[in-house]
Amino acid sequence: MNCRSRALCYVIALGLIGGSPIMAEDEPAEPEPLDPSQGEVAEPPETDQPAVASDMAERYGVSIEIIEGLRDDGMGFGEIEITLALAQRIEADGIVEKGEGLPTILAAREDGKGLGQIAQDHGLILGEVISDVRGEAPERPE
Numbered sequence: 001m002n003c004r005s006r007a008l009c010y011v012i013a014l015g016l017i018g019g020s021p022i023m024a025e026d027e028p029a030e031p032e033p034l035d036p037s038q039g040e041v042a043e044p045p046e047t048d049q050p051a052v053a054s055d056m057a058e059r060y061g062v063s064i065e066i067i068e069g070l071r072d073d074g075m076g077f078g079e080i081e082i083t084l085a086l087a088q089r090i091e092a093d094g095i096v097e098k099g100e101g102l103p104t105i106l107a108a109r110e111d112g113k114g115l116g117q118i119a120q121d122h123g124l125i126l127g128e129v130i131s132d133v134r135g136e137a138p139e140r141p142e
Contacts, residue, residue: 052077053077056080056084060087082133083115
């Protein structure tokens with residue numbers, strides 16, 4: 001190849017890679033601005049926590065303060081609902097006295113037991129309790 005052909009090849013190669021010099025590895029490229037025509041990323045829906053807590057309190061016959069206390073202790077609404085359903089079930093089945101279901105469940109949780117083990121200890125299958133909850137729970141907006 002002569003000098004003129006190399007120069008032509010170099011120009012063609014630069015045209016193919018965008019005509020810009022290759023950046024050094026230690027120089028990060030600036031991100032390109034987002035194209036608004038591509039649409040926006042949807043924000044996850046916010047949970048109306050007071051409404052969820054009050055619905056749950058009404059459904060299980062406990063005060064909203066109990067729900068809020070369990071939330072403050074780090075439990076999510078799903079875990080609270082399963083805990084309350086299990087407590088309600090062991091009371092309804094006569095396994096514990098009325099009003100002792102939740103303290104019984106929470107004491108077992110303090111001892112390190114999971115909800116499945118607690119259900120099994122009381123002759124129940126947690127999956128059945130959860131299925132009952134799903135069948136009774138009101139529709140929540142998504």
